[in-house]
Amino acid sequence: MKPILLSLALALVSPLAFAQTSFDNGETENPVISEIEAATIDRPDNGETENPVTEKIAGALTTTSGAVQAYAPDEMIAVVTAANESISFSIGPSPQYQDKAGNDVDPSAIKEGSMVQVTAEDNGGQMIASRIVIDS
Numbered sequence: 001m002k003p004i005l006l007s008l009a010l011a012l013v014s015p016l017a018f019a020q021t022s023f024d025n026g027e028t029e030n031p032v033i034s035e036i037e038a039a040t041i042d043r044p045d046n047g048e049t050e051n052p053v054t055e056k057i058a059g060a061l062t063t064t065s066g067a068v069q070a071y072a073p074d075e076m077i078a079v080v081t082a083a084n085e086s087i088s089f090s091i092g093p094s095p096q097y098q099d100k101a102g103n104d105v106d107p108s109a110i111k112e113g114s115m116v117q118v119t120a121e122d123n124g125g126q127m128i129a130s131r132i133v134i135d136s
Contacts, residue, residue, distance in 0.1 A: 061121055061130075064089075068114045073107050077129060079118055089120050089129040096131040109134055 064087055066079040078088045097107045110116065115135035120127040 061119055062127075063117055063119045065117045065135075066115070068110055068112055068116055071110050071112065073110075077110070077116070077118060077132065079116060087127070089118055089127045091132075092121075092128045092130045095129055098131065098133050100133060100135060105134055107132075 064079055064081060066081040066087075068077060069080045069086055070076070070078040070088075074091055076088060076090055078086055080086050097105050097110075099105050110132065117133040117135065118129050119131040119133075120129045
């Protein structure tokens with residue numbers, strides 16, 4: 001008699017031990033996934049969509065390498081990357097002009113076709129160059 005009562009008690013308690021819940025439609029619920037699906041992300045109310053993971057951060061520095069397409073001292077520099085993408089940069093108020101070794105160089109060394117690395121800061125959609133390294 002004891003084995004039968006013990007079996008019945010275990011049969012009644014076992015669903016609770018595995019923490020399974022069910023709905024009227026017979027489906028089981030995973031509470032972790034339900035909480036994630038219910039999470040919301042605040043978005044601007046201007047009709048634009050945004051991805052908070054890949055969003056550009058204002059003030060973030062980026063480095064772009066390529067050949068000089070156009071250059072106006074103390075004003076702007078345009079670079080064509082290896083992917084054949086043309087990117088223009090405004091030159092900041094006190095940029096650094098250096099060679100690969102980190103030595104200061106004269107800005108007049110920059111010519112069309114020169115290989116450069118431009119370090120710039122995103123300032124509200126405008127890229128401001130703060131450092132230009134001349135490769136060749």
